[in-house]
Amino acid sequence: MLRRIAVFILLATLAFTVACTNKKVNNPLANVGSKQPDKVLFDRAMDAMKHNRFDVARITLQTLINTYPDSEYIARAKLAVADSWYAEGGSTSLAQAEAEYKDFETFFPNMPEAAEAQVKIANIHYQQMEKPDRDFTHAMRAEEEYRQVILQYPDNKKMVAEAKQRLLEVQEVIAEREYRVGRFYYLRESYPAAIARLQSLANKYPLYSKADEALFLLGQSYEGEITMVRAKKFAEVSKARMIQDLTKSAAEAYSRILTRYPLMDRVDDAKARLQALHQPVPRPTKQAIALNKREEESRRETPMYKQVIRNFSKRPDTEQAAKGGDPTLVDPPMTSATEVVQQATRAMMGTGGGADKNAVAIETVGNGAPPPSQPAPRSDAPPSDNAGAQPENSAAPPAEQPANELKPNVATDSNELKPNTPSDSNELKPNVSDNSGQTLPPPQQVNEIQPGQASQPADAQAGAKPGDSASSSSTQQKDDDETISSSKKKKKKGLKKIVPF
Structure with a gap:
């Protein structure tokens, strides 16, 4: 009995061991029940990330991407690297994470994860965003992302809702910066710069x-x-026009407080300023x-301890x-x-919108019938009566050439029409004789060697004398004899007969 129990326990243990060794891996991306090598690499990488390695x-993920480029885990692996x-x-x-998410x-x-990647790119800049009086580069990048x-990705409701809320927070920081800059210009009485900043702020955020x-500072800037x-010492008419335009702009800023933000703190001050300017x-x-009530109720007050920590x-x-x-x-336009x-x-x-430099002028054409078209000119048409007449605005005729001017020897065409003018007696003419079409013999070559004439150097022929020529010929003959004798093979004498060299 005990043996049967022991055998039964042994078989149960073996069955349990085999079941544990053949345990299937749960694949979250593909319901595959085998240990695939790419899945093993992916699991190892995820385990390393959990332990902050x-x-x-x-x-490990790069090994997976390079070794198995067609794996189903490629997308998840690239996202996991980022x-x-x-x-x-x-x-x-x-x-580096931003670059990986972009890739x-x-x-x-x-893929649905593309929206998640874009949100994380924006979160990267959101986390590095600084206070309004500091560098606002990351704030602008976060707003853009x-x-x-x-x-x-308007269809991804979850990511769009998160992006909208974060975008409102980013725009709050950027708007605070613009407000501080505009207030600085207002305190320095640089009203055009203050108006530009505050007007852009009110329109954009x-x-x-x-x-x-x-908006209240904007109206105060116009009043300044x-x-x-x-x-200033201007003409009263021009001064009145400018004051009227500035008063209108200030009234628009104050009126916008009453119509858009009726529950905020500056409502009473805006009413007082409109009454002082005699505006409705x-x-x-x-x-x-x-709308303004919902906006104000959604805002939260910063606790005291957070205000201390913010410092x-x-x-x-x-x-x-x-x-x-x-x-x-x-x-909107800035x-x-x-x-x-x-x-x-x-x-x-008093020019209102001002003259436009790029204005286009329009020319009105009459309703009369157009003049008849002239016939096309032809080369075989007979010349008109006034063809020989010179127009008034034509160029003046060329000046007469002097009689003694040398003319180039240019061959003329026999069919060319020549004017019937008397010839000039002083004109130089080429010395050409008429041989009735026979070819003239070629000129004698000066430097050609004639038969029976010995060639001599030019310098020797130039100033040589008869005696000098005889002595030079004898010297040249002697040198030639020495050269010939030195080139002949001489007989060896004594020991030189034995030595071969």
């Missing part, structure tokens, strides 16, 4: 938490311009009141950002200080 995970850089952190690692979007644009998420403050215009005070609609951190405060509404996806000055100048001159 990012370099080991990247090496995730490893993103999880590692640091400016260098985040920059993933390029190679796999239709979040806009790309909303515009490129309507959900800014201090939009009423920006009015004060400066009154102090508008009343807000119920829709505007409800020691470079991260911006985004608590005041609106939690609802649609952010600005397309930037206003520059130059445009503000030009507009004031046009208002002073």
Whole structure:
């Protein structure tokens, strides 16, 4: 009995061991029940990432990508490489993660993970965003990347909702920066620059938490311009035109506070300024009141301890950002200080919009019948009566050539018509005799050697004498004899007969 029990236990143990060794791997991407080598590499990389061994995970994933380029894990592997850089952190690692996410979007644009990759690219810049008075490069990049998420992947509701909320926070930081710059120009009484900044801010970021403050400073800047215009020595008519235009612009800024932000703090001040400028005070609609109420209720107050911590951190405060509404996806036209000055100048001159340098003039053509067309000129047409007459505006005839001028010897055509003019007696003519068509003999060659004449050097022929020629010939003959005798083979004598060399 005990033996049977022992055998039964042994068989059960063996069956359990075999079952454990043949355990199938659960593949989340493909329901394949075997241990594939690419799946093994992918699992090892994921395990390394869980234990923060990012370099080991990247090496394993690169091995998977290079060894199995047709694997079904390629997309997940490339995304995991980017995730490893993103999880590692640091400016260098985040920059590398952004490049990897961009590559993933390029190679796999239709996968659902492409929207996730774009959101993480925007989050990279969102994490590096600094305070409004610091470098705003990452804030601008984050705004651009979040806009790309909303515009490129509108069907991914989850990612679009996250991108919209983050975009509102980023735009809150950028708007705060623009407000501080505009306020600085206002305090320095540089009103055109302040107007340009504040006007662009009000048009671009309507959900800014201090939009009423920006519009009120905009109206105050226009009133500051009015004060400066009154102090200048202009013509009264021009001064009145400019003051009227500036007053209208200030009233528009104050009226916008009442109609768009009726529940904010600057409403009473805007009403007072409109009454002081003798301008009508508008009343807000119920829709505007409800919209502004929702915006104000969605904002959160920054706790006291966070305000203290913010002083020691470079991260911006985004608590005041609106939690609802649609952010600005397309930037409106920006206003520059130059445009503000030009507009004031046009208002002073009374030209309104100003003259357009690129204006096109229109010429009105009459309704009469066009004149008849002239016949086409022909080469065989007879000359007209006034063909020989010289027109008044024609060029003057060439001046007469002097009689003693040398003329080139140019062959003339026998069929050419020549004018019937008397010949000049002083004209040089070539000395050519008429041989009735016979060919003239060639001229005698001067340097040709005649038969029976010995050739001599030119310098010897030039100044040689008879005696000198005889002595030179004898010397030359003697040199020739010596050369011939030296070239002959001489007989050897004595020991030289034995020595062969």
